[in-house]
Amino acid sequence: DTEVTQTPKHLVMGMTNKKSLKCEQHMGHRAMYWYKQKAKKPPELMFVYSYEKLSINESVPSRFSPECPNSSLLNLHLHALQPEDSALYLCASSQPPGPLFLTQYFGPGTRLTVL
Amino acid sequence: AQKVTQAQTEISVVEKEDVTLDCVYETRDTTYYLFWYKQPPSGELVFLIRRNSFDEQNEISGRYSWNFQKSTSSFNFTITASQVVDSAVYFCALSSNSNYQLIWGAGTKLIIKP
Numbered sequence: 001d002t003e004v005t006q007t008p009k010h011l012v013m014g015m016t017n018k019k020s021l022k023c024e025q026h027m028g029h030r031a032m033y034w035y036k037q038k039a040k041k042p043p044e045l046m047f048v049y050s051y052e053k054l055s056i057n058e059s060v061p062s063r064f065s066p067e068c069p070n071s072s073l074l075n076l077h078l079h080a081l082q083p084e085d086s087a088l089y090l091c092a093s094s095q096p097p098g099p100l101f102l103t104q105y106f107g108p109g110t111r112l113t114v115l
Numbered sequence: 116a117q118k119v120t121q122a123q124t125e126i127s128v129v130e131k132e133d134v135t136l137d138c139v140y141e142t143r144d145t146t147y148y149l150f151w152y153k154q155p156p157s158g159e160l161v162f163l164i165r166r167n168s169f170d171e172q173n174e175i176s177g178r179y180s181w182n183f184q185k186s187t188s189s190f191n192f193t194i195t196a197s198q199v200v201d202s203a204v205y206f207c208a209l210s211s212n213s214n215y216q217l218i219w220g221a222g223t224k225l226i227i228k229p
Contacts, residue, residue, distance in 0.1 A: 042206055042219030043160070056216075088158050103150065104217065106160035 003027045004107035006091050012113045015081060021110050023074040023091030032074040033104060034066060035090040043090055049074060050096045081114045088112075117142045119209050121220035128197055129228050136192040136223050138207030144168075147211035149183065149190045154222070155203040166190060194225075202227045 004025045013019050025032065031050045035043035048056035049068040063085075065077040074091055088111050092104040118141040128134050140149065151163040164174060166183050174181045178195045194201055207220040 040222075042208075042222055043217075045216055090158075090160060092160075103162055103165050105162055106152075108157065108159040111158065 004091060004093055004105055006089075006107040006110050008110060009108065010111045010113075012115065013078070013081065014115050015083070017081075018077070018079045020078065021076040021089055021091075021112075023076075023107055025072055025074075025091075025093040025105075025107075027093060027105065029093035029095055029105075030071055031094050031096040032068060033092040033094075034074065034076050035092065035106075037088040037090055037109075039087075047076075078112075081112075083114050086112055086114045117144075117209055117211065117214060117218045119207050119218050119220035121205075121207055121223050123223045124221070125224040125226065127226040127228065130199055131196050133193060133195050134197050134225065136194075136205050136207075136225065138190045138192065138220060140188050140190065140207070140209045142209060142211055144211035144213050147209060150208040150210070150217070151181070151190075151192050152206045152208065153203045154206065160206070163192075197225075197227045199227050199229050201225060 007022045011019060033048050034046040036046055037043040045058050046060045047066045052068045052071055063080050067075040088109045090109045091107040094104040095102040120139045123137055126134060147168045149166045153161045153163055164181055171183055171185060173183060180193045182191045190207060202225060204222045204224050206222045208217045210217050
């Protein structure tokens with residue numbers, strides 16, 4: 001059983017809607033990640049939070065807004081999305097990078113469709 | 116620059132056959148980390164193995180085995196006696212102390228036919 005959970009599993013939204021994706025991890029990790037994955041492609045990193053602070057933003061459009069309320073929760077707020085934003089959104093967690101790079105563990109993902 | 120190449124886009128075999136998925140990497144770092152993840156049709160990326168550059172021991176876990184060869188910059192993955200449940204996309208990935216982000220291969224889609 002995965003220890004990284006994501007809700008909702010599926011989401012359909014219009015271009016004017018505001019919605020949020022949620023991620024929770026129960027492994028005591030202090031780094032959390034958002035990835036976007038298009039069909040038949042590897043995941044693309046969007047954001048990294050380390051110790052609840054945004055440490056990496058991979059030039060993601062402002063219509064995506066991350067939030068890390070505490071060490072076990074990660075949200076992705078969506079507003080005014082475009083149809084090309086339709087994808088699988090994956091959350092992951094790990095211990096923060098340091099002397100050793102530690103493994104990222106992924107959640108089941110949210111399949112987002114923008115109409 | 117760091118790079119991971121999975122040259123096999125898709126592999127199709129009949130159940131119970133052995134199959135090897137290739138992964139070739141490029142990095143100038145002396146300390147790096149290699150990973151294999153499995154992504155079934157449901158979408159979740161499942162961690163399979165991590166190998167550190169300073170540990171060249173090969174590993175076997177049930178029907179799965181991994182062959183790490185620094186001399187050829189390869190980290191290949193073999194499934195013995197494949198099963199239909201092994202059908203998935205498999206990703207090889209690389210990270211290092213100079214770039215903690217995962218560098219992903221393009222993935223290999225494995226189809227196991229009954």
